[in-house]
Amino acid sequence: MNKLLVVDKLGKHFGGIVANEDISFHLDAGQIVGLIGPNGAGKTTLFNCIAGFYPPSEGTIRFLGNDITGMPSPKMAHMGIARTFQIVRSFGSMTVLENVMVGAMLRNKSVSIAHERASDELEFCGLSSRASVPASDLTVAEQRRLEVARALATEPHLLLLDEMMAGLTPSEVQEAVGLVKTIQKRGIACLIVEHVMEGIMPIADHMIVLDYGRKIAEGTPAEISCDPVVLAAYLGE
Amino acid sequence: MTPKQRNTLIVSGMGFALVLPFIVSNPSHQNYLILVLMFAQIGVAWNILGGYVGQVSLGHVAFFGIGAYTSTVLLVSVGLSPWIGMLIGGVVAAFFGLLIGWICFRFKGHYFTMATIAVAEILQVLFTNWEGVGGAVGLYVPLDQQGWWAMVFNSKLPYYYIALGLFTVTLLANWAIEKSFLGYYFRAIKDDPEAARSLGVSLTDYKLVAIAISSFFAALGGSFYAQKELFIDPGSVLVTSLSIKMSLVTILGGIGSLFGPLVGSVLLTGIEEATRQILGGSGMGIDLIIYATIIIAVAIYYPTGILGWAKRFLRRGKKAEDGA
Ligand SMILES: Nc1ncnc2c1ncn2[C@@H]1O[C@H](COP(=O)(O)OP(=O)(O)O)[C@@H](O)[C@H]1O
Ligand SMILES: [Mg+2]
Numbered sequence: 217m218n219k220l221l222v223v224d225k226l227g228k229h230f231g232g233i234v235a236n237e238d239i240s241f242h243l244d245a246g247q248i249v250g251l252i253g254p255n256g257a258g259k260t261t262l263f264n265c266i267a268g269f270y271p272p273s274e275g276t277i278r279f280l281g282n283d284i285t286g287m288p289s290p291k292m293a294h295m296g297i298a299r300t301f302q303i304v305r306s307f308g309s310m311t312v313l314e315n316v317m318v319g320a321m322l323r324n325k326s327v328s329i330a331h332e333r334a335s336d337e338l339e340f341c342g343l344s345s346r347a348s349v350p351a352s353d354l355t356v357a358e359q360r361r362l363e364v365a366r367a368l369a370t371e372p373h374l375l376l377l378d379e380m381m382a383g384l385t386p387s388e389v390q391e392a393v394g395l396v397k398t399i400q401k402r403g404i405a406c407l408i409v410e411h412v413m414e415g416i417m418p419i420a421d422h423m424i425v426l427d428y429g430r431k432i433a434e435g436t437p438a439e440i441s442c443d444p445v446v447l448a449a450y451l452g453e
Numbered sequence: 454m455t456p457k458q459r460n461t462l463i464v465s466g467m468g469f470a471l472v473l474p475f476i477v478s479n480p481s482h483q484n485y486l487i488l489v490l491m492f493a494q495i496g497v498a499w500n501i502l503g504g505y506v507g508q509v510s511l512g513h514v515a516f517f518g519i520g521a522y523t524s525t526v527l528l529v530s531v532g533l534s535p536w537i538g539m540l541i542g543g544v545v546a547a548f549f550g551l552l553i554g555w556i557c558f559r560f561k562g563h564y565f566t567m568a569t570i571a572v573a574e575i576l577q578v579l580f581t582n583w584e585g586v587g588g589a590v591g592l593y594v595p596l597d598q599q600g601w602w603a604m605v606f607n608s609k610l611p612y613y614y615i616a617l618g619l620f621t622v623t624l625l626a627n628w629a630i631e632k633s634f635l636g637y638y639f640r641a642i643k644d645d646p647e648a649a650r651s652l653g654v655s656l657t658d659y660k661l662v663a664i665a666i667s668s669f670f671a672a673l674g675g676s677f678y679a680q681k682e683l684f685i686d687p688g689s690v691l692v693t694s695l696s697i698k699m700s701l702v703t704i705l706g707g708i709g710s711l712f713g714p715l716v717g718s719v720l721l722t723g724i725e726e727a728t729r730q731i732l733g734g735s736g737m738g739i740d741l742i743i744y745a746t747i748i749i750a751v752a753i754y755y756p757t758g759i760l761g762w763a764k765r766f767l768r769r770g771k772k773a774e775d776g777a
Contacts, residue, residue, distance in 0.1 A: 269647070289650045290654060293652055301648065306644075309640060310644065314637065321638070330637075
């Protein structure tokens, strides 16, 4: 398989705080990779570096064979990296459909084509019935799906999902799991930060564990779940 | 409102605007109508940057002034028709806007607003000391040629129709922007810049697009003002109170909405004219007190302006009806 994303010795410091250090991993096209670790482990920071929100302090990021280290986030979107936000960020003055249209306009500036593409993505994410509602009126679960629809509308090769299952009811988690599986069927790779283990374990092809900004383990979900280093990190020594 | 109702309203509004100066024949009332349209037009221009993209400029008079000076200087020096001077002024202002944006968009929020005030103040000082463009004395529009090509008239009527035409063109441009991807990108930038960036929207690029368009149309208003008053100086076309008024008609009427500036201009210009009639002269700075009061009232009670309030009011009425 060809490597879609290669992160090599990535480091990110905020002043004296080391949020990421010496993180290396890779991700293949169409693969689902789970990124877990205790709170403050540096997962969101890693996302922000890959999505171009922060320039990394050290290391390189390669995507589809190109060095994309330090590219700003709009460029990353053009390259084919889309993301959702841990704290949802919708365009509050717009309807649900219009939110997704903004994403669709990345590839085609025609409003009517964006409208069609956005409707398709809303359908895909099960939000069709909410299309004309102001985005600010959605429930948390719906807002998370809106973020996914909006990101998918940019036609990415890689989707970064930051805690999309946090705060959802068990049945909503199952729906989210189903959604990620259908995204993978479209050939889109997913890098997923998740605290909800029953959400990520069954769908991930590969898991990466961070603690104190470093990668402490990686492997299949089965390998990870009985790794003593991981258990120690989670149980707190 | 359904699209059909909306269209009927717009068409009948346009028809009304066309016959209005025949109903209102008193020249001073006609002058009020011209001012309403003029401030509505520059309000729409301001709204493209301030309302849609959320970049509140309080230095927009700089572009208005550049428009006024460009067309007037070209008219005085080489006898160029103000119609062409107006377009050149618009282009000059757009480039100046790009320069200002390139510098000032580095500053966020209130700092951007303060930077734009500084730019306009600097421009006023510069023009006051620039003898080549009349300095502090100002410039008179030559009266040896009159009529449409020279844009100089004895009666108010032609000015009214030019103001109406300019307002309509600016409004149509705003409408076209609103309907295109630019309208979506502008609102996305205003609502959540980081989310917009994640979807491939370059903030600087699109803010520059907005400021160029906004400055172009603000400058058209300036050229028109020069032809209407037949005289310009830094104290009339480069004063900060004009920047405030441009933003205020929009904020009062409804920020980020197509017809907000018109609604705001009808009211604000009306209030100003009324105080002028009652108190005489320049109104003794009473307009500044009115501006301040309106800013505070809108900020507290109607952050979405009169149109936003009206929309909510209508929606509530409709909900009550549906419920009954
Ligand atoms: N913008 C920032 N400035 C300073 N410190 C930050 C910033 N973002 C994250 N951090 C710090 O980096 C560490 C990792 O945070 P984060 O990546 O959000 O962790 P996680 O998503 O795994 O919970 C934390 O100690 C956090 O306080
Ligand atoms: Mg996080």
